Amino acid sequence: MTHEYAQLTDDLLTIADWQRYLASALHNADVYFGHGAADGWEEGSLLLSAVTAMSFPELFEHRDCRLTFDEKTQLAALLHRRIHDKVPAAYLVHKAWFANLPFYVDERVLVPRSPIAELIENQFQPWLTAEPQRILDLCTGSGCIAIACAYAFADAEVDAVDISTDALAVANMNIEEHGLSHRVEAIESDGFNNLTGRKYDLIVTNPPYVDAEDMADLPDEYHHEPELGLAAGVDGLDLVRRILLDAPAHMTPGALLICEVGNSMVHMDDQWPGVPFMWIEFERGGDGVFVISREQLVEHAETIRSGGRYA
Numbered sequence: 001m002t003h004e005y006a007q008l009t010d011d012l013l014t015i016a017d018w019q020r021y022l023a024s025a026l027h028n029a030d031v032y033f034g035h036g037a038a039d040g041w042e043e044g045s046l047l048l049s050a051v052t053a054m055s056f057p058e059l060f061e062h063r064d065c066r067l068t069f070d071e072k073t074q075l076a077a078l079l080h081r082r083i084h085d086k087v088p089a090a091y092l093v094h095k096a097w098f099a100n101l102p103f104y105v106d107e108r109v110l111v112p113r114s115p116i117a118e119l120i121e122n123q124f125q126p127w128l129t130a131e132p133q134r135i136l137d138l139c140t141g142s143g144c145i146a147i148a149c150a151y152a153f154a155d156a157e158v159d160a161v162d163i164s165t166d167a168l169a170v171a172n173m174n175i176e177e178h179g180l181s182h183r184v185e186a187i188e189s190d191g192f193n194n195l196t197g198r199k200y201d202l203i204v205t206n207p208p209y210v211d212a213e214d215m216a217d218l219p220d221e222y223h224h225e226p227e228l229g230l231a232a233g234v235d236g237l238d239l240v241r242r243i244l245l246d247a248p249a250h251m252t253p254g255a256l257l258i259c260e261v262g263n264s265m266v267h268m269d270d271q272w273p274g275v276p277f278m279w280i281e282f283e284r285g286g287d288g289v290f291v292i293s294r295e296q297l298v299e300h301a302e303t304i305r306s307g308g309r310y311a
Helices: 015-027 040-052 056-061 069-084 089-093 116-121 144-152 165-177 212-216 220-224 238-250 262-271 294-299 301-306
Strands: 096-098 101-103 134-138 157-162 184-188 200-205 251-260 289-293
Touching (some): 015 069, 116 144, 144 184, 165 184, 200 238, 238 294, 238 301
Parallel strands (some): 157 184
Antiparallel strands (some): 096 101, 251 289
16 A cells, blocks of 8 residues: 555544445546446446455445554555556456346456446347347357347347457356356357357447547556457448448348447548448447347448448
């Protein structure tokens, strides 16, 4: 623990004391929020939960309880790393929440934060017309989308696919932790290359989509994440192009593709104005996620293949 935080062990006594202090310290620091926590209060709760082994409701219920010296020392050290090293809180405690489910995370995978969680919780309504039996989570990372989909559709089999063996190691940890090894399979593949013969009723993907300009301007927190999961060429659509062209061969009739492209949605609208991407609006915030059917992808395949300034 650094000297600047040493006095905290004397001045701050209860969970409530630390909750308020952590939030204030983070809000007053030069840190970026957005890796699974919206603000300093949420990040403070994550740190407190990890150190005390209490759930968020338990922290509130026992907010007047005092912390031990060791617990306060741990919190001060975590706060120092968060502020001075710009390490996202989820990496500090190796835990993130997605679709109300806990996941192990470290710097081999992106911190889960996709608005797709809201779609999964709503079982992709109103777009899905039948419950999917086969689901693909392409670019799975921690496995959070695949696992959340397995919870949402209890009879579905889910493939969790990534090019990164490091990411798949984390995904397998989470699959086992959630007891879903019998329904969720982690597969190493560059896009659809190793998925020959496999077809899906639903493909969900959060691929790398950060364009070159945005990569150069990312806050320090992003540099703790694997660049492989972020960077996607000049316009952020290098992998998205492949997905749009290759997906139909792996989709059953009437199947849907749900894809997140973040800020690169402006490039998509610019390059493929005639393709009927349906951009989803979220109640909890977020954008840059579209839905499109297999039939629409087939109909507009030539436009997708030939269109675009960077095609």
